[in-house]
Amino acid sequence: xxxxxxxxxxxxxxxxxxTVHPDLVICTRRYxxxxxxxxxxPQFQNVTIYNYFVxxxxxxxxxxxxxxxxxxxxxxxxxxxxxxxxxxLLGARxxxxxxxxxxxxxxxxxxxxxxSVDDYDALGTVCNIFPRFIVPSHWRYxxxxxxxxxxxxxxxxxxxxxxQVAQSLERLPQPQDVVDCLELNNFDTPPYYSTSSxxxxxxxxxxxxxxxxxxxxxxxxxxxxxLFLNGTGGQTHLSPNDPIFVLLHTFTDAVFDEWLRRHSPGxxxxxxxxxPIGHNSRFNMVPFWPPVTNGQMFxxxxxxxxxxxxxxxxxxxxxVSEIITIAIVAGVLVMAMVCGxxxxxxxxxxxxxxxxxxxxxxxTFRRYSEEERRMQKSVV
Numbered sequence: 001x002x003x004x005x006x007x008x009x010x011x012x013x014x015x016x017x018x019t020v021h022p023d024l025v026i027c028t029r030r031y032x033x034x035x036x037x038x039x040x041x042p043q044f045q046n047v048t049i050y051n052y053f054v055x056x057x058x059x060x061x062x063x064x065x066x067x068x069x070x071x072x073x074x075x076x077x078x079x080x081x082x083x084x085x086x087x088x089l090l091g092a093r094x095x096x097x098x099x100x101x102x103x104x105x106x107x108x109x110x111x112x113x114x115x116s117v118d119d120y121d122a123l124g125t126v127c128n129i130f131p132r133f134i135v136p137s138h139w140r141y142x143x144x145x146x147x148x149x150x151x152x153x154x155x156x157x158x159x160x161x162x163x164q165v166a167q168s169l170e171r172l173p174q175p176q177d178v179v180d181c182l183e184l185n186n187f188d189t190p191p192y193y194s195t196s197s198x199x200x201x202x203x204x205x206x207x208x209x210x211x212x213x214x215x216x217x218x219x220x221x222x223x224x225x226x227l228f229l230n231g232t233g234g235q236t237h238l239s240p241n242d243p244i245f246v247l248l249h250t251f252t253d254a255v256f257d258e259w260l261r262r263h264s265p266g267x268x269x270x271x272x273x274x275x276p277i278g279h280n281s282r283f284n285m286v287p288f289w290p291p292v293t294n295g296q297m298f299x300x301x302x303x304x305x306x307x308x309x310x311x312x313x314x315x316x317x318x319x320v321s322e323i324i325t326i327a328i329v330a331g332v333l334v335m336a337m338v339c340g341x342x343x344x345x346x347x348x349x350x351x352x353x354x355x356x357x358x359x360x361x362x363x364t365f366r367r368y369s370e371e372e373r374r375m376q377k378s379v380v
Contacts, residue, residue, distance in 0.1 A: 001071060006088050009071060013243050014106050016050040026051075051113060051240070072254055072309065073247035075225040078174040082229065082244075090244045099231070112232065112241045168219060169227050175314035177210035177221055178255060183316070184212045187265055192275035204255055222252045254309040257301045270298050 001009070027034055029043035036043055073084050086092050091105030101108040184200040192199075194207040197214040206223025208214045219227055225248050227234045233242040270281040278286060281295035302308040 010106060012068060013050065017048055017110060019049050020046045021049050070250050071247060072250035074251055075248060076173040076175050076178045079172050080170060084247065107243050112238060114237055117237050172228055173221050173224050176317055179314050179316045180210040181221060181255065182259055182262060185263065187269045188271055192271050192279065200259055204252060254311050257309060258313060260300045267295050267298050270295050
């Protein structure tokens with residue numbers, strides 16, 4: 001991105017965060033209390049465009065610029081640092097407070113909403129968006145393991161080796177991880193959950209190894225990128241507050257769209273039943289309005305949604321067996337070429353030798369005997 005494009009993107013994010021959605025609000029209480037204590041005071045609050053998670057659908061209208069498009073962050077670099085965590089993009093770490101963003105970044109002024117998950121049970125709130133619950137700023141660590149996922153965030157599996165998990169969070173996913181993920185043939189497999197194996201859905205989400213095998217210790221691709229960031233970006237209920245959430249998810253969507261392009265699965269492969277609540281094909285996606293089902297969005301973006309990604313996908317690395325096979329085939333071809341050249345050379349030498357032994361007069365010319373010569377002389 002050029003400096004002007006970076007600035008336009010940062011401005012768009014900040015404007016979206018500060019702009020109240022003109023049509024939609026957010027419910028702040030559970031269903032039983034949605035109309036307030038006396039049943040006449042609906043419990044709703046305004047929501048900003050950013051917090052409603054409709055960036056790709058609403059930014060261009062809000063900015064009056066139909067050419068505006070969201071970039072992506074290719075996090076599959078295998079690196080040990082966040083290359084877009086700079087003040088001209090998403091904010092560097094503060095020099096004065098390692099748990100906060102640099103004051104030079106506009107995002108250091110952003111505030112966190114839905115910060116306390118405990119309030120859901122204690123107070124019945126769906127999202128604590130009131131000022132008294134707001135954390136002064138969000139934070140993002142790079143190249144450090146300051147935050148370990150809890151047992152709850154690791155599906156409560158008591159066999160998880162936390163030291164192994166911590167070591168795996170020190171680097172971002174590798175380019176080969178994307179290659180392996182894209183080669184999986186099944187979109188999803190039973191139980192259609194975070195324990196599924198050989199499931200593209202579970203693998204791109206990051207609960208399986210990039211090759212598709214489920215392992216409770218493994219965190220890869222999307223999940224690994226989140227956990228690598230730590231802080232706000234590494235916690236499920238807080239990560240949308242971090243503007244890097246947008247770029248991380250646009251790349252995840254790009255991988256999904258590339259998988260659809262390569263495999264052309266069709267809507268029939270999307271689970272019709274037995275998936276977790278809200279995730280079957282005909283269930284509506286939350287929180288989009290008007291309602292849209294999961295199956296309706298199981299489509300290629302360029303043909304159905306009006307946008308596409310410019311991504312140079314990494315080439316698949318050859319396996320050892322493939323390298324050996326290629327070497328054998330190449331050796332056979334070289335030997336065949338050598339034998340062919342030798343055969344042609346031998347044939348050429350044989351032709352030249354035969355040509356040297358041929359008589360000056362061939363069979364097509366008439367031969368005169370001695371008697372015919374004498375007869376010709378006597379006539380003369």
